[in-house]
Amino acid sequence: MEKQELLKVEGLKQYFPIKGGFLGRTVNHVKAVDDISFTIYEGETVSIVGESGCGKSTTGRAILRLEEPTEGKVEFRGVDLAGLSKRDMRKYRKDLQIIFQDPYASINPRQTVASVLTEAMDIQKVLPANERRGRAEELLETVGLLPYQADRFPHEFSGGQRQRIGIARALSVNPQLIICDEAVSALDVSIQAQVLNLLEELQDEFKLTYLFISHDLGVVRHISDRIIVMYLGKIVEIADKYSLFENPKHPYTKALLSAIPIPDPDKKKERIVLRGDVPSPIDPPSGCRFHTRCPYATEKCQVDVPELRTASSMKEGHEAACHYIEEIESGEKQPNY
Template structure:
């Protein structure tokens, strides 16, 4: 399948300190040589600890901030070479859903005004039909058309995120970047938003870049996963392969931290020790070596390359072939994947839980 988005060698360093003459003296290396592809209709998840560069990558892809190096190609076009008019046209094809549904909506605008704004900016719908289109968007995300006259403060967090999704869908994009869209929501609401995103993807053939630190959520929604550490990608694989056979020590530590709703289940939790490096001064060699339990001398001096096998499973580790099998690191009862499925079910995915509010299911709201 042809890649919709191709990112190669993306670099972004932010100036942290300047001399009295204004010259940069220290940089935060937020993104340092990131490469990946996203296929049409598929979901790539970017996972990692807070501060690893996930959100910065998403903004670089949309050219909300300019990269220092690297290329981003969308449908074969180099986004760095687009002029202002071409970049505005690109905004129709790629949209962003923010993490905070409270801060991402203008409190002085009604829902109808919020959803009609992108329609007017891109001249997609005549003014006479905008009200009809707004009602269609609300139904698409499971809200009643009568909500169009209300303001954001009159909605719950889950309903606000549905409005944010509707705003992203208004311009009929091909790619949506979801920057932790469920982390600010209650657990019972997360499953509804995740199911809505999946239903919309199946119906509209959307591609997602899903930024998250919640691996249980990633297991439910992603097709491929890219694990980031200190501005670099250390492992990429399809979601089933990564969860079943993680290769990088950092990926294994993240997976071992997933909560398991079985108090007596036997686990081999990996507790990372050592110094947590700073993006201001990342260590030489492998950036994970200060916390890696398998570190050798080579790790401290030589940067590992992200190498792929025949199945497309890429790992940036000098000792990939020498590490113990992942079965000894994930829960010993072999219940990692089923446990994650039960976690998702506990969030309300199944009919026995809080219900699945997907496309076509209207979410009601009590009257004030």
């Protein structure tokens, strides 16, 4: 089956100005996302992972133009969203929806669930007005709530239930792509598993495509087909799920994976403990942005920006941005802790 491109991001940059001084001039920029490109195919789940400040949420928001991107293209089915007028963009908001992290903050506390759901349908003219209420009740059932709960207010629901309402709201306009921005991070494990299973069922039922943004690699391994690893505004590695977890190539990906505690006391593994903190995105390190913490870094890494590439030991579609993939693999380069 030919894979259909759904979303193509090219050279996306998102710089936030820092105002300062007496006249409030722009004195510098936070380079939250700095020139990233990737493609999402129809029906798949792509995840973006990374630590706080790596630009994963900013990427999601820039795609939807919740913040206007500084530079770059975001093509949805061939149409560049970044170049559309606000009015034209509104039509596309129906196809691209987002579920936020905090189910307490992302739903208006003064609206009943029914009105939250029908408002979205009203704006996008999804159904004739008299059918919207019925559809709202149907959606509640789809996400595992009960139709009679439609007249309740958000505070009458638990965190997990509220996240289900957020999902129902996203579904109400029949979207094709849903961006899940840390959608299960605020939930307890037992509830998180319920919501993850629901997201998977909905994907099968409605042929949805997900862009899943998360810092939790357990969740990511469970839900994704492909994974993008970001560090300080750049993509450092992109691969199918299996390659990423079983054959990671970038030293940062390796360190990240080794840092996660495994819920099995008998599985003790070599841990790569990175020194220091993530540098500031205002003045990111030159060359490879990871060089300040990388155990393999050389002078070349301080100067040359590594491009994403596929080494001979990597599967097609697996790319990493490191100068020394081969040397690290052969053992020619040893880590220097």
